[in-house]
Amino acid sequence: MIALINLGNSNIQSVVNVLDHLSIKYIKTDSVDDVKKCDRIILPGVGEFGSGVSRLKELKLFDVLKEEVENNNKPILGICLGMQLLFENSEESSEAQGLGLIKGKVVSLPLSQNYKIPRIGWAESNLNFDFLGLKKNQNIDFYYIHSYYAIPDDLSIVAIDTDTQLTSAVNYKNIYGCQFHPEKSHINGLNIISAFAKLDSSQI
């Protein structure tokens, strides 16, 4: 059973629709007990880093998530802001501390001829290693919508980067994060969510 964290303002319905479509079992929840009961976690989110952190704290989920992921080895999939929240801090809200499950920071997207900001749309994304059902060296288009992106201290955990060498997905032990929206990336995105639901946590 997946705990799908509901932070309130995010458009969580897109993720709900995919889970329903794929007949994956989940609970949409903001409760500590549900997170403890489930064997894996999806943390979606849109909006500002600082308000994401505040919501996690208000709901008393901040410490529970760290505990369940770090000590109980539950797989977690962070999507978009949910991925950024896995990191230590963000230029978007300098006073807020993220979950720090992954060492590194979130920074503003650099200006580029390749995109406008917010960076919205489909971008070719390259697999550096196997990631949730996808294979190393595959090139796949995913849908992005963001103004910030994560830079892990250890760049070897970057599973996918996009056309302009931006971190697109990370995997460190049982921790998975996608800057793009798998729930909005048609079949390739749905496959990622399906693979996450089927992960054998004993083998991570």
Next chain:
Amino acid sequence: MRKRLITCIFLKNGMIVRSEDFKSHQVIGNPINQVKRFSDWAVDEIIYIDISKTTIHDNRRDDHMVKISKNKFDLISEISKSLFVPLTFGGGVRTIEDIRNILQRGADKVVLNSGIYFDNTLLPRAKKIFGSQALVACVDYKNGYVYFDHGKVKSQYTVESWCKLLEQNGVGEVLLNDISRDGKGCGYDIDTIKKIVDLLSIPVIALGGAGDYYDFNECFMKSNPSAIAAGNIFHFKEHSYYHAKKSLEQDGIDIRNEYGVF
């Protein structure tokens, strides 16, 4: 980042309509039936704009096989269930509650238009709550000036001044709609699109005027918007989305070349 080709669907009282001149509307289909087709085509994104002036909602058929929706919010729920690409919804959005309702039903972005003009606090408030990335501003213009209320009210804003103001107030994307080209199939307004693309640092989506596939190529090549949207052409031509993408590919436009099933 790929260039996006967006299907734009106009809804009136629960049905898909073909729009011309921003005035006449001919019913052409049921949105809940159509959505599967667009999903199968693996379209880059879909924008729905509800142009109803009343709250009457009528999907016409209530027989077997056809699901019906009770109101526009209910319709978003139905559509988003089987659409795994970005979904943008707008039309008649006036309040924070409207925006929240649309996003919670499964849309990713909301199109704002006259609501920003009639209440100048709406956009800054919405930005604070939902973030710029969820907010698209549709700019209806004709001969250089911006119009509101379904193109009925001419404002004192030029396209440039209004777009700049929208960007400053935190909109995430601009949907630039030349209403004088609505349903005409005469090609896009290259000059204005180029001017606004150069003026703004946020993405611009061009709308209004697609008559054949080459209009997309020309618009991307000469005015360089982040995305192009079109409505009628995707309803009336067989496999039109596929052919439009192929046409762009031939001219070397950097598009997402995933074609789905037919």
